[in-house]
């Protein structure tokens with residue numbers, strides 16, 4: 286049975302009707318047209334669908350939409366855009382870490398979740414944090430470097 290839920294999406298309070306078994310990734314993509322959130326494996330294994338739920342990185346393909354009622358969701362569209370580029374997005378561009386459109390939004394959001402609580406992560410901590418975001422293309426070196434650079438850039442602004 287469908288029910289109305291209300292939550293904060295990218296800073297705005299929104300209401301939407303969702304089914305009991307509807308997935309958050311589908312609601313974000315199909316009902317809000319926030320297609321920066323990708324659906325790849327659909328089984329919680331690849332991390333491509335990562336969004337922040339109450340500031341924690343979660344896989345939206347295994348979160349039931351009714352579970353976000355009253356909570357806060359951040360997608361890549363809410364982090365920044367062309368006019369207001371977030372330092373993590375800029376760091377990914379500068380490091381050449383935007384390797385594919387499928388993985389990058391999720392990796393940036395995962396990096397944000399980490400850098401919000403750990404302002405100076407070690408290499409190992411960055412690797413551990415991103416270990417659930419799978420990349421099958423050119424590898425992780427530029428991605429790790431981007432997160433390190435983003436940490437520095439964000440610390441300069443604190």
Ligand code: FES
Pocket residue numbers: 323324325326327328329330331332333334335344345346347
């Ligand atoms: S699409 Fe959600 S983890 Fe792969």
Ligand code: FES
Pocket residue numbers: 384385386387388389419420421422423424
């Ligand atoms: S960044 Fe998407 S497969 Fe490597």
